[in-house]
Amino acid sequence: MKRILLPFLILIFASSCLSKKKTPEGLLDEEQMVAILLDIQLTEGIVSALPIPYDSSTMVYGLLEKEIFLKHGVPDSVFTSSMKYYLEDAAMMEKIYARVIDSLMVKEANPGIEERM
Known part of the structure; x- marks a missing residue:
């Protein structure tokens, strides 16, 4: 009985360790993804609310998106790779998106909270 139980326990332990998925190196972790997606x-x-034509809003969004990546110190290629992974x-x-939505709801309920911090 002990011969059967020991390998079975080792197998369960090994599979439980393998099931915990860790983010590979070079990709954004969950916290960073939430912050950038937010x-x-x-x-x-903001861009969709601007009273400008679609092609102009696309250009404005492209510029603002670059600013987001600069703010977070993340190259857009790393963000793209991370999105593919997730x-x-x-x-x-x-x-991740549930956290983004929760954060958006908090910001909507408490406008201006970021300026006070």
Whole structure:
């Protein structure tokens, strides 16, 4: 019985260690993704509210998006790679976007809170 139990426990332990998915090096972690996606959502909202033609708003958004990446000190290629990585795991992406939505709701409920900090 001990011969069967020990390998079984080792197998369970090994599989539990492997199931904890860690973000590979060179990609953004969950916190960074939430912060950048939050800024992107806010920027998209601002640009869509501008009274300018679509092609002009696309140019404005491109410039503001570059500013977001500079603000966070992240190259756009790293963000793109990170998005591809997180999109492969629907549950993780749902968790990230749930946090983004929660943050947007907090900002909407408490306008100007960032300026006070």
